Amino acid sequence: MPTALHRSALVLSLLAVFFAPKLFAQSSAASQTLFNSANQARAAAGLAPLKWDSALAKAAHQHALKMAQMNQLSHQFPGEPPMQDRAKQAGASFSLVAENIAQGPTPEGIHQQWMHSAPHRANLLDPQLNAIGVAVVQSGNTLFAVQDFAAAVPTASLSEQERQVASELVARHAELNVDAGSREARQTCELAQGYAGDRPATVLRYESSDITHIPDEVLQKIPSGKYHQALVGACQATGNSDFARFRVAILLF
Numbered sequence: 458m459p460t461a462l463h464r465s466a467l468v469l470s471l472l473a474v475f476f477a478p479k480l481f482a483q484s485s486a487a488s489q490t491l492f493n494s495a496n497q498a499r500a501a502a503g504l505a506p507l508k509w510d511s512a513l514a515k516a517a518h519q520h521a522l523k524m525a526q527m528n529q530l531s532h533q534f535p536g537e538p539p540m541q542d543r544a545k546q547a548g549a550s551f552s553l554v555a556e557n558i559a560q561g562p563t564p565e566g567i568h569q570q571w572m573h574s575a576p577h578r579a580n581l582l583d584p585q586l587n588a589i590g591v592a593v594v595q596s597g598n599t600l601f602a603v604q605d606f607a608a609a610v611p612t613a614s615l616s617e618q619e620r621q622v623a624s625e626l627v628a629r630h631a632e633l634n635v636d637a638g639s640r641e642a643r644q645t646c647e648l649a650q651g652y653a654g655d656r657p658a659t660v661l662r663y664e665s666s667d668i669t670h671i672p673d674e675v676l677q678k679i680p681s682g683k684y685h686q687a688l689v690g691a692c693q694a695t696g697n698s699d700f701a702r703f704r705v706a707i708l709l710f
Contacts, residue, residue, distance in 0.1 A: 480596075481525045483518060487593035487600055490564040495581055495589060495604065498572060502582050510609060512548035513590025517603040519543060520558075521594040524601040530558050541699045544605060550701045551588075551607035552666030555580040560601050564593065567602050580606055610666060610701035615643070618668050618691040622705055625671050626687055630679060635687045639708075642690025646706035657708040658684060664694050668703045679709065686710040 496506040520543060523534055533539055538546065540556045557577045561567045571577035580586070581604075588609035593602045613621070616638055623637035636642075641654030645662075652660050663675050679687075687709050694702035 481522060482595045483522075484564075484593040484595050484600065487564040487595075487602070488514075488591040491568055491593065491602060491604065492589065492591045494564070494568040495591075498568075498581055504582060504584055505587065507589040507606070508587060508609070510549060510588040510590045510607065513544060513588060513605040513607055514592055515590065516540075516543040516547040516549065517590045517605040518592035518594070519547070520556075520605075521592040521601050521603040524558065524560070524603070525594040525596040525599075528596070530560055530601075532556060532558060540605065544607065545699045549588075549590075549607055550610045550612050552610050552701050553585055553608035555583065555586060555606040557581070557604040557606075558602065560599055562598055562600065564600065564602065567600065571604075580604070608666075610668075613668060613703075615691040618703055618705065619689045621668050622671060622691070622707070623687075623689045625669070626679075626689065626707070629671075629676060630681060630684075630687075632682060632685070633679075633687045634685060635689060637689045639688040639690060642688040642706050642708050643692060644690070645708060646690040646692035646704060652708065654708075655710075657688075657710055659709040661707040661709070662705070664702050664704045666701055666703070668705075675707070679707075684709040 499506055524530055527534060541554050544554055557571050557580050559567045559570050571581060585608050586606040588607045590605045593600050619637040623635045626633060626635050644653035645660060661675050661678055663672055665672060687707055690706045692704050694704040
């Protein structure tokens with residue numbers, strides 16, 4: 458017959474088992490399978506492969522762990538930032554984001570779930586998206602999976618932005634003498650209206666998520682042969698968006 462001391466030890470042992478924290482394990486192999494499956498599906502559809510993005514993977518892991526802890530699927534739990542905020546906080550830079558979530562016993566089965574769901578399949582096969590981060594957290598026999606997608610935007614200094622715009626201007630208007638990064642153009646970029654320095658014939662300002670492409674509506678305002686010089690200046694975009702934006706001013710003389 459157990460003594461009082463033995464009974465007490467037995468109760469404590471049972472309590473320790475009952476209240477033991479649930480263990481969650483990250484599955485790199487499952488993440489790799491889902492990454493490979495995504496690009497195989499894109500290749501079959503004639504699309505470019507998605508590049509692995511470590512910042513997106515970090516954001517995906519944080520959310521997959523949250524789903525495992527809550528034991529349910531959701532794109533956003535109470536008190537949790539929305540997906541674009543999580544991606545930005547993890548270090549991603551983007552103009553577009555999307556997310557797939559699922560739970561199941563195997564990564565192959567999860568991929569099939571996504572491919573047979575119209576909105577999830579659309580994310581996997583979206584030609585605008587070029588980057589992905591995948592994370593899988595295992596809880597018991599269940600896998601909680603997250604795919605975070607983005608149209609990734611490379612970070613660029615103001616000088617790099619100005620050189621990119623200047624290069625496209627020259628390619629479109631070879632007659633222009635283009636100066637990238639002039640003080641007048643940068644100061645003009647920071648103004649809501651007006652200009653700095655000598656009075657230009659025309660001032661063009663725009664914001665875009667793609668620094669490699671000058672919007673057509675801007676280019677259409679530069680008739681061939683009318684101007685002989687262009688000053689290009691970049692500055693911080695207005696607003697506080699989570700999405701990458703570039704702000705540029707072009708002074709035409």
